[in-house]
Amino acid sequence: MSSNLTLAERLQRPHLRDLVPYASARRSMSGGAIWLNANEAPYTPSAAANAPDNNRYPAFQSTLLNQAFADYAGVAAAQVLSGRGSDEAIELLIRAFCEPNRDSILICPPTYGMYAISAQTHGCATVQVPLQQRTEGNWQLDLAAIDNNLNGVKLVFVCSPSNPLGNSLDSADLRALLEHVGERALVVVDEAYIEFTASRDSRAMGVASWLQDYPQLVVLRTLSKAFGLAALRCGFVLAASSIIAVLQKVIAPYPLPQPTIDGAIAALQSAALEAMWQLRDETVRQRQRLLQALQQRSWVRQIYPSVTNFVLLQVDAAEALVKQLSDQGILIRNQSQQLGLANCVRISIGSADELDQLIARLPA
Numbered sequence: 001m002s003s004n005l006t007l008a009e010r011l012q013r014p015h016l017r018d019l020v021p022y023a024s025a026r027r028s029m030s031g032g033a034i035w036l037n038a039n040e041a042p043y044t045p046s047a048a049a050n051a052p053d054n055n056r057y058p059a060f061q062s063t064l065l066n067q068a069f070a071d072y073a074g075v076a077a078a079q080v081l082s083g084r085g086s087d088e089a090i091e092l093l094i095r096a097f098c099e100p101n102r103d104s105i106l107i108c109p110p111t112y113g114m115y116a117i118s119a120q121t122h123g124c125a126t127v128q129v130p131l132q133q134r135t136e137g138n139w140q141l142d143l144a145a146i147d148n149n150l151n152g153v154k155l156v157f158v159c160s161p162s163n164p165l166g167n168s169l170d171s172a173d174l175r176a177l178l179e180h181v182g183e184r185a186l187v188v189v190d191e192a193y194i195e196f197t198a199s200r201d202s203r204a205m206g207v208a209s210w211l212q213d214y215p216q217l218v219v220l221r222t223l224s225k226a227f228g229l230a231a232l233r234c235g236f237v238l239a240a241s242s243i244i245a246v247l248q249k250v251i252a253p254y255p256l257p258q259p260t261i262d263g264a265i266a267a268l269q270s271a272a273l274e275a276m277w278q279l280r281d282e283t284v285r286q287r288q289r290l291l292q293a294l295q296q297r298s299w300v301r302q303i304y305p306s307v308t309n310f311v312l313l314q315v316d317a318a319e320a321l322v323k324q325l326s327d328q329g330i331l332i333r334n335q336s337q338q339l340g341l342a343n344c345v346r347i348s349i350g351s352a353d354e355l356d357q358l359i360a361r362l363p364a
């Protein structure tokens with residue numbers, strides 16, 4: 001095998017090496033005044049559905065959007081891929097790098113459920129290396145066990161801050177993980193909740209600034225959490241441009257609808273970013289208020305420390321609590337099926353009013 005291949009080219013599924021991606025009309029030609037190359041309609045006939053250019057396919061990757069997110073995250077636009085939420089990114093990574101029935105992914109439960117589900121739908125095995133409790137409520141990577149279980153693994157998924165635990169992974173451990181894994185696999189750090197941990201210096205948060213040091217690093221980001229835009233379905237992969245190039249071979253020709261692209265660009269302008277940080281600060285205040293209320297309840301056995309927009313707690317009877325609240329119209333999530341989380345529930349930090357109502361209905 002030629003040594004001048006990039007890491008991404010070496011790790012990608014073999015058949016992708018020679019795959020020429022579908023050349024959509026928008027991707028293969030630009031400019032021109034009269035567009036007759038994509039079988040689009042000349043205009044949108046229904047006034048109700050009309051918006052500028054709704055008759056046109058959107059860009060394969062919006063330069064404006066990717067540049068806006070690159071500026072926000074402190075990376076180069078060539079290191080950004082935008083798609084339908086981080087869930088699509090997870091799936092694309094597995095589709096691009098894992099050969100069904102041969103390669104596997106490694107996860108560290110308890111963790112976000114979609115890594116294993118995406119691997120399963122794709123016919124790939126999931127190696128599980130549980131987090132270990134380092135000090136009370138502080139769950140961290142078991143680096144030695146990960147190291148011993150990398151055989152056949154192409155992607156290591158870690159989630160920091162963690163869903164469902166709510167804490168951050170130790171950054172020295174993340175560095176050690178990247179060093180241990182070396183060029184054997186890609187290390188995917190899912191930072192869906194990173195804004196909740198950060199100062200307002202978005203370029204300093206998380207591990208995106210490590211991309212220059214670690215070609216095996218992939219960072220996942222989303223607009224679904226702190227940005228309050230889950231309905232847009234917009235997420236980002238930040239990685240070496242050679243990894244982005246491989247993902248571009250497997251992503252759909254027009255991944256993001258134009259309204260999503262427009263909404264996401266708007267959300268990354270400075271006034272909108274300021275509003276995002278304000279909601280983040282308010283969420284942290286509300287989280288504190290909820291914690292105070294929970295600390296006074298005798299049926300709460302343990303509250304996991306959270307740097308996110310949710311709290312995880314162990315209670316006397318999770319199922320009964322979830323049912324009791326849902327009978328009153330309040331939905332929280334039972335996490336008891338997760339490894340090591342018997343009788344645990346996860347509560348998202350809603351508005352002050354929503355939390356007032358929750359607190360009023362919590363058992364005494």
Ligand SMILES: Cc1ncc(COP(=O)(O)O)c(C=O)c1O
Nearest residue numbers: 085086087112163192222224235
């Ligand atoms: C850790 C984590 N990663 C990814 C996602 C998916 O986010 P998106 O809405 O960007 O697909 C979630 C959603 O809950 C999540 O908790």
